[in-house]
Amino acid sequence: MAMLKVTDLKVSYGVIQAIKGISFEVNKGEIVALIGANGAGKTTTLHTVTGLLSAQSGKIEYEGHDITRMPGHKIVALGMAHVPEGRRVFAELTVLENLKMGAYTRKDKTEIEDTLSKVYKRFPRLEERKNQLAGTLSGGEQQMLAMGRALMSKPELILMDEPSMGLSPIYVNEIFDIIQEINHSGTTVLLVEQNAKKALAIADRAYVLETGNIALEGKAEELLANDSVKKAYLGE
């Protein structure tokens, strides 16, 4: 059974229909990529899954729960975390306070400390800068903080929106390595990326979104070899 199952989802902003009935699923343990051009509806899709936007129609199920109409703040507790586009760390809070915010729904203090030390192990730079305001970090460090913050909720499924956007090439490679590590340690990943090449290189499966519809879907390596994908998204 799919971990996340989206069925015939439609989302609109007023009269403009951004998502026109898409279906996709994510299975436990996978990295699934959602690729597509600017404005194809990738971010809208993620925001609807995590409850920041409401669906017009369709169904979103997570681990057997119908979460279509569930408010965003209740979804985190089910084990789904979202690393939003543009990182959106709390600039006026320290790195440590940001990380603690990630564990907001968890109660057990010793378990939180345990997760915190794991996050610091994965991102040593965050520990070095724990008392610094998040707004003073570099773009790459903020991306790490946004990921660390999401991991603090101990998610089963992590949604990442354009994690490589605006980062220098060195950071881009590092971020993709980290996404793979996170996946290998047992967290399922739904990845939205404009950098289709990198995304397909680490993903198991992928969906290609075009103006609110799923145009193509399949195994990542098949899509990498697909002529129309090559032309439209890989610049070959």
Add this chain to the structure above:
Amino acid sequence: MKNVIEQLINGLSTGSIYALIALGYTMVYGIARMINFAHGDIIMVGAYALYVGVSLMNLPIAAAILLSIIVCAVLGITVEKVAYKPLRKAPPLAVLITAIGVSFLLQNLALLIFKATPIPFQSVIQVPSVSIGGITISGVTIVTLVMTLISMVILTLFINQTRAGSAMRAVSEDKGAAELMGINVNRTISQTFAIGSVLAAIAGILYICQYQSLRPTLGALPGIKAFVAAVLGGIGNVPGAMLGGIVLGLIESIAKAYISTELSDAIVFGVLVVVLLVRPSGLLGKLKNEKV
């Protein structure tokens, strides 16, 4: 010299009340990005609630104070739920006009219930005045200063050290991201209105013990001055509201004593104009580029 010190103490006392009220404006602005123009009238409700408790219900003073605080907290939450929450996505102007409407509503309800004739009110603070080196400080002033200090320390600790306080700071920065952390944004906004209203109740109690007369519009002037104090300190900034309130009280008191009683308000607002010309974001406010 003695006189100057007395004036400064007076200013500190008035300024404390402004600061308590300004905190409500600034916290609500920080979290809901709106100017709650009905905030001043919460002070009035707090003062009347105290009067009802003490004079009409003959409650012990502590119970009457508690009643006043609870009434204001519940009123703050209710106003937000009924009037502002449905406008969360409306243009700021609609929210502003609604807030002014709520202000009129509260004033006119008070007018309906308690009539327009001012009601004399005996201060509930029975602390003797203190003389230090020939300077006399009244009991009300001492209580005002102490209560304000305690409120500010508790508020600062709450905002910076507790889980709910961090949630509040997170929501004021980015509601969407806060929601993704599992923070119930609506509940956090409610809490902010409740805290602002509790501070307004405390301010109302202290205010009415100084001025000892109740009328339905009593919250208007301290309300608007506290709003000025919040802007002076940097709207949205909590230490800024504290500083702005105190500075405003001091300027007002000195202006009244040494320049002109009639001109004191003009001087206060003049200072605001000058400060905003030099520092548009207020004394402690940060210049931020609004993201589009």
